[in-house]
Amino acid sequence: MSAELLINVTPSETRVAMIESGILQEVHIEREAKRGIVGNIYKGKVSRVLPGMQAAFVDIGLEKAAFLHASDIVPHTECVAENEKKQFQVRDISELVRQGQDIVVQVVKDPLGTKGARLTTDITLPSRYLVFMPGASHVGVSQRIESEDERLRLKRVVADYCDENGGFIIRTAAEGANEKELAQDAAFLKRLWTKINERRTKYKTRSTLYGELGLAHRILRDFVGTEITRIQVDSRLIFESLKEFTSEFVPELESLLELYEGDKRSSICSIRRTKFSAHWSVRSI
Structure with missing residues (x-):
């Protein structure tokens, strides 16, 4: 057709x-x-660290400095078993960032009123069927996919796409998707992440590395x-x-x-x- x-x-x-x-x-x-800026990825600079608030302000080139909490400077834990999450306890913000440091961040909440954007260092890149998680090593499956057989099938297929660059979350829309569709999604996300990494080394601080499509x-x-x-x-x-x-x-x-x-x-x-x-x-x- x-x-x-x-x-x-x-x-x-x-x-x-x-x-x-x-x-x-x-x-x-x-x-x-x-259209907002949620999902955008920036190369910013830490302008101020506030140990009492467990937070830092980051200049990403917008009118107001963005806000980064210590709890948002963590590795991917979406699919990690509860007994393994203990190793990811939130550390003191002073141990995680320092004033003047360049940092790659993603916007999770748009600026509102006098408040700047909310940030995370836990980068995710979505596509139609998958979400790429740079630095992760596991495959997660949306809880909305209820069939255990389908969950296992999808996880088995997508596991082949994981490498040293990162892992994936399988979205609800992937239910019933064939291997070709999943492979094309994974290839797109890997190409996108490669491009973002190239920009990270080439672009100046306070630059947009990726704008949500x-x-x-x-x-x-x-x-x-x-x-x-x-x-x-x-x-x-x-x-x-x-x-x-x-x-x-x-x-x-x-x-x-x-x-x-x-x-x-x-x-x-x-x-x-x-x-x-x-x-x-x-x-x-």
Whole structure:
């Protein structure tokens, strides 16, 4: 069954539709105003250490310094047995970081009011089926996957992708996924982590090493390995960004990208919600 993705970009929002054999199957919308920085990874500098609060402030290049608590400077423990977690007791913040130190951190909570962003050094990178955990050595499975046979199958498959770079958490969406889909997800995440590591050595302090993917990029990431035959984009800026993204991380999709340069008011990429129906539709040429 042939399928194509239609990506419509406006200053206020991005819309993506998936069409199968001429029939609309899915619509995704992301409003620019609601995008935060959760998931972004920065190369920051510790600006202040507060032993009494067991915390530190980190300059990551934003208006307000971000907040890093000692409990967020820990290794991956999501899937470690309870009797093994004792070795990961929170240490004194003064033993973990020092003022002026460069540090790689990920945002777990957006800035709010007078408070800066909340950080962690426990980096995670999600994809459609997996979450990559740099530095970890285990495989975890979402508790929402209830079938023990399926849990064992997934864990057996994904265990082969673990190496010295890190381990994985298997997401709920992976239930029923085949080995090819899981392998492509793992390969994407490893390429992404390699790129972040390269930037860590090249970029200056207070730089963004990784920005959480926007809708168009996430959709391409999630549809790798599916029977997509064409991807139309009506924004040259996003088209060029997607070309660079696919070239680096999902090369199998790069040749499918097409720039739509027609009238957006009658574009097949222009997705709207009708005034008279709760159903989504695609405006035809």
